[in-house]
Amino acid sequence: MRVLLMFLGWLVLSCSAAASNDGWLQFERSQQAVKKFNFDVTFVQMRSNQLSTFRWLHGVHQATGSLPVQTELEQLIPQDLAGTDTFRRNDRVYYSSPGNSLLVTVNQSIKELPAILFQSQAGIMKLYDAVPGSSTSLSGRTAQLLRLTALNNGRFSYWLWLDGETGFPLRVDTVDQNNEVLERWMVVHMQLKPTLPTELMNLLKADLPAEPVQLPVVETVGSADFQLGWLPEGYQLALQQSSTATPNNPVLASWLLTDGLHQISVFVQPSAGLPAQAFRDGATTLLVLPKQNIDVTVIGPLDVTLANRLADSVQ
Amino acid sequence: MSSEKQDWLSAASDNQGISAQQLDSLLQDPDLQQQWLRYQMMGNVIRNELPAQVDLNFADNFALLLAEEETHQLQPEPVLQLAAVSATSRWGKVKSAANMPWMKTMLQGAIAASVAIVAVVGVQQSQQSADDALTSPLPVLQTRPIGGVATPVSLSQSSVDSRFAVQQQQLQLEQQRRLQELMQARQQQIRLLEQTAQQQQKNQQNQPVVEQPPRGQ
Numbered sequence: 001m002r003v004l005l006m007f008l009g010w011l012v013l014s015c016s017a018a019a020s021n022d023g024w025l026q027f028e029r030s031q032q033a034v035k036k037f038n039f040d041v042t043f044v045q046m047r048s049n050q051l052s053t054f055r056w057l058h059g060v061h062q063a064t065g066s067l068p069v070q071t072e073l074e075q076l077i078p079q080d081l082a083g084t085d086t087f088r089r090n091d092r093v094y095y096s097s098p099g100n101s102l103l104v105t106v107n108q109s110i111k112e113l114p115a116i117l118f119q120s121q122a123g124i125m126k127l128y129d130a131v132p133g134s135s136t137s138l139s140g141r142t143a144q145l146l147r148l149t150a151l152n153n154g155r156f157s158y159w160l161w162l163d164g165e166t167g168f169p170l171r172v173d174t175v176d177q178n179n180e181v182l183e184r185w186m187v188v189h190m191q192l193k194p195t196l197p198t199e200l201m202n203l204l205k206a207d208l209p210a211e212p213v214q215l216p217v218v219e220t221v222g223s224a225d226f227q228l229g230w231l232p233e234g235y236q237l238a239l240q241q242s243s244t245a246t247p248n249n250p251v252l253a254s255w256l257l258t259d260g261l262h263q264i265s266v267f268v269q270p271s272a273g274l275p276a277q278a279f280r281d282g283a284t285t286l287l288v289l290p291k292q293n294i295d296v297t298v299i300g301p302l303d304v305t306l307a308n309r310l311a312d313s314v315q
Numbered sequence: 316m317s318s319e320k321q322d323w324l325s326a327a328s329d330n331q332g333i334s335a336q337q338l339d340s341l342l343q344d345p346d347l348q349q350q351w352l353r354y355q356m357m358g359n360v361i362r363n364e365l366p367a368q369v370d371l372n373f374a375d376n377f378a379l380l381l382a383e384e385e386t387h388q389l390q391p392e393p394v395l396q397l398a399a400v401s402a403t404s405r406w407g408k409v410k411s412a413a414n415m416p417w418m419k420t421m422l423q424g425a426i427a428a429s430v431a432i433v434a435v436v437g438v439q440q441s442q443q444s445a446d447d448a449l450t451s452p453l454p455v456l457q458t459r460p461i462g463g464v465a466t467p468v469s470l471s472q473s474s475v476d477s478r479f480a481v482q483q484q485q486l487q488l489e490q491q492r493r494l495q496e497l498m499q500a501r502q503q504q505i506r507l508l509e510q511t512a513q514q515q516q517k518n519q520q521n522q523p524v525v526e527q528p529p530r531g532q
Contacts, residue, residue: 095506106510111502212510239504239511246496256504263508265501274490286494297494299501 023130026146027121029167030160034117035072036060037168040197042079042189047282053079053188056113059196061204073200076110086110087203094208104212114172114185115261116148116158123260127151127234128158136161138170139188152233153177154306155262156283166192174283174301183282226253226268226294229313232306234259252294264300268314271295278304287311321350328354 038059045052055077063069076086084097088110095103109118116124133145142164150157157179161171168190174183196204231237239256253268271293279286287298289311296311324347327333333341341347359365 093506103506105506106513107506108509111505111508213507238508244500246493246500249493249496251497251500254500254504256501256508258508263501263505265497265504267497267500269493272486272490272493274486277490279494281498286498288490288494297497299494299497 023132023146024121024125026132026144026162026167027124027130027148027160030146030162030169031117031121033163033166033168034058037166038193038196039168040191040193040199041187043185043187045282046184046186048280052081055079057197057200059193059200061196061200071204073196073203074110075200075203076112086112089203089208092208092210092212102209104209106212114169116160116172117169119261124148127155127259127261133159135164139190141165141170141190143170154232154303155234155259156182156301163190168192176303182280227315228255228266228310229315230310231257232259232264232302232310235264238263257300262301264298264302264310266310266314267297267299269295269297278307324350325354327351328358 039057041056041058043054043056045054055075057073057075057077059073061071061073063071072088072090074088078084082098084095086096087094088107091106091108093105093107093110095105109115128148128150131147131149133147135142135144137143138161143161144164146160146162148158148160156174156176159171159173159175160169162168163170168187170187170190172185173181175181225242228237235257236259237255238258239254241251241254244251244254249269251267251269255266257264257266271290272295274288274290274295276290277288283301284299285302285304285307287304287307289296289298289308291312291314294314296314298307298311300307302310323331323333323337324341327337327341328351341351356365
């Protein structure tokens with residue numbers, strides 16, 4: 001009897017001690033699941049007032065020849081309107097949309113999927129703390145809640161619900177500092193398969209251009225007329241362009257900042273004569289700040305106050 | 316002294332009032348009690364209330380009877396018996412263990428923990444109920460622009476106010492379009508980010524190689 005009680009006591013103690021470590025283990029498991037499994041999944045994405053549905057296919061093909069070559073295949077198909085069909089073969093991501101030529105890029109993951117599931121765990125551990133929560137029932141499966149709480153107050157947090165059986169992510173909520181849900185990504189149908197989904201077999205054999213799109217020569221020298229005076233905590237400058245243009249409007253300068261997981265864009269355009277405005281698209285804040293004869297636009301997953309500070313730092 | 320005593324005692328036995336002090340002395344003094352008994356008897360004789368046979372030792376007999384009566388004790392019998400029987404079984408050990416201080420503290424801990432769980436679950440549920448907060452206080456960007464501008468259906472279309480409103484509306488729409496374009500530009504930037512980083516790395520690696528031969532020569 002004593003022995004049993006001692007064992008129970010040990011179990012309770014060890015469980016509480018392992019809890020902190022357990023969160024990152026669960027996270028690792030879910031990241032592995034989206035990379036290694038063969039699956040056919042449908043998910044919905046909820047952003048403010050709109051909802052979009054996607055079918056997401058993924059598989060790993062093992063060549064049977066003399067060389068054990070593994071090919072990772074992935075496809076993202078919009079379900080509710082004719083959008084961009086996205087597919088990936090190893091590190092090449094192809095964007096195919098009606099009326100446009102095929103865009104070939106080099107990417108380890110499809111950027112339209114939640115980045116938190118694909119970025120390196122070491123990088124995420126620098127920005128977030130993993131806290132396992134209670135388990136609930138989602139889509140008829142047992143799901144374990146895992147909270148990734150931002151270490152820095154200006155960053156949004158993630159709440160992940162992971163399938164208890166496989167570790168596959170079933171739901172990802174992006175929440176602000178007050179735990180209000182800004183954006184939700186949720187699996188509504190999931191089918192794990194023992195082999196590559198048949199739909200991906202065509203993609204395996206398809207003759208696709210391997211050469212990625214030629215990038216314009218990036219000017220790294222700060223010869224631009226405008227400068228960014230401040231960066232949010234943890235962010236670094238990834239890209240700087242002095243003058244480009246969108247189809248209808250000129251862009252005088254632009255910057256792309258990244259913390260390894262999120263991206264913030266800053267654009268400088270000639271003034272449109274409108275007062276300062278802030279919009280929200282899911283977890284993405286859009287802020288337009290007029291300054292003398294220019295408009296500074298900040299787009300990214302950050303607080304309005306931080307966005308304002310960033311826009312204000314443009315000189 | 317004694318006559319004084321007898322006076323109030325006699326009066327009391329005739330249903331006269333009696334002071335608290337007198338009552339105390341009556342309760343404490345056996346002689347007075349004997350006297351009280353005799354006064355009562357005399358009163359009964361005078362009032363013709365005596366039964367045919369007077370048992371003077373009634374009180375003593377009654378006391379004797381009481382003493383002989385079997386003593387009934389309120390025993391927590393069932394509990395004692397269970398404890399005695401189950402002491403040999405495993406559950407008995409658990410039950411007896413439950414009374415031990417360490418077990419008590421553990422149980423208290425368990426109760427506290429379950430209260431905490433209820434609290435946590437409660438908090439989570441209240442947090443989940445905030446799901447409708449998907450509608451944010453910030454105005455929402457129309458990422459799928461609605462075709463055309465609603466035109467006011469009224470004769471006062473040419474009034475300064477409405478003209479200004481239309482102008483404002485068009486400006487807003489223009490702003491939305493501009494933001495759309497920027498969102499697309501941003502999406503393109505993000506799609507090409509990894510490639511750009513690789514290219515930059517390559518450039519950095521290539522540059523020294525190009526520059527080094529002249530130095531070597």
